[in-house]
Amino acid sequence: MMHSSAAPQIGFDRYIQLDWVALAINVRAGTIDINQLNEILSSAGLGKEAQAKTRTKLNALGIDPRGDLAEFIDRGVRIFNKRPEEISVYAWGAAIACYPFFGRVAEFTGRLTSMQGDCAVSEIHRRMSEFYGDREITKRATQAVLQTQSDWGAMERVKKGKRLVQRKKKALQEPKDIAWLVEACVRYSGKQLSVASLDSNPVIYPFELGNSLSYMLSNSSTLEIRTDSNSNQVVNLKFET
Numbered sequence: 001m002m003h004s005s006a007a008p009q010i011g012f013d014r015y016i017q018l019d020w021v022a023l024a025i026n027v028r029a030g031t032i033d034i035n036q037l038n039e040i041l042s043s044a045g046l047g048k049e050a051q052a053k054t055r056t057k058l059n060a061l062g063i064d065p066r067g068d069l070a071e072f073i074d075r076g077v078r079i080f081n082k083r084p085e086e087i088s089v090y091a092w093g094a095a096i097a098c099y100p101f102f103g104r105v106a107e108f109t110g111r112l113t114s115m116q117g118d119c120a121v122s123e124i125h126r127r128m129s130e131f132y133g134d135r136e137i138t139k140r141a142t143q144a145v146l147q148t149q150s151d152w153g154a155m156e157r158v159k160k161g162k163r164l165v166q167r168k169k170k171a172l173q174e175p176k177d178i179a180w181l182v183e184a185c186v187r188y189s190g191k192q193l194s195v196a197s198l199d200s201n202p203v204i205y206p207f208e209l210g211n212s213l214s215y216m217l218s219n220s221s222t223l224e225i226r227t228d229s230n231s232n233q234v235v236n237l238k239f240e241t
Helices: 018-029 034-043 048-063 067-080 084-098 100-116 121-132 136-151 175-189 195-200 213-218
Strands: 118-120 155-158 163-166 223-227 233-237
Touching: 018 034, 018 048, 018 067, 018 084, 034 048, 048 067, 048 084, 067 084, 067 175, 084 100, 084 175, 100 118, 100 121, 100 136, 100 163, 118 121, 121 136, 121 163, 136 155, 175 213, 175 223, 175 233, 195 213, 195 233, 213 223
Parallel strands: none
Antiparallel strands: 118 163, 155 163, 223 233
16 A cells, blocks of 8 residues: 555546547647637636646647657647547547556556456545555546546446446557557556557557557557567567667
8 A cells, every 4th residue: 555645646637528638639730729729618617727727637638748748749649630530549548648647547447347347436446546545636536537538438437427337449440540559558558568468458448459460560660569588579669778
């Protein structure tokens, strides 16, 4: 059990609608003005403070990403901008790469719902509090992430919101989409990942990556496929030391 004094940062503690993320990447791409986004957030009934905090999340997810992720986010913007039907792939990849807290909630949700078909919200809260400290902020932030993941089409809340059920997975077709999402996975985990287990990686539980992954990823300019000492294929970021 982690003591709250040593608890890692939470970062993602607000409900973020999928269409707000779509607007954020339009701002980054220069197709809409930031004022248009601000007006939409105002009309969503967010108070000044809530608006500012939401903007902070949208900055990280697309408008003004932190330096080490700017190139990754910009590639994502180029791939997914003007493809509204795939915006959930972008939003998910950006969120797990930028916010380990979001990724951890996804990982627990994906793992538990895959094992049992559904899971109790209280179980996710319990696991998150073991990592991030049993604090009110952990509970609130976990709730916000679950609400966000539900809005993004990953799962639905049933039995008066007390249980989570996975929705039908979205089958990805485009090699660029798949490689970018896999890169987000590697960035979240901070280490090389087994290619064979990517499709069942719980952190990307809403998506199906399909077959021929090794071939598809070997064509990526940012990912590198190697064979480890056990003769398993692993994927990592290129140029990592």
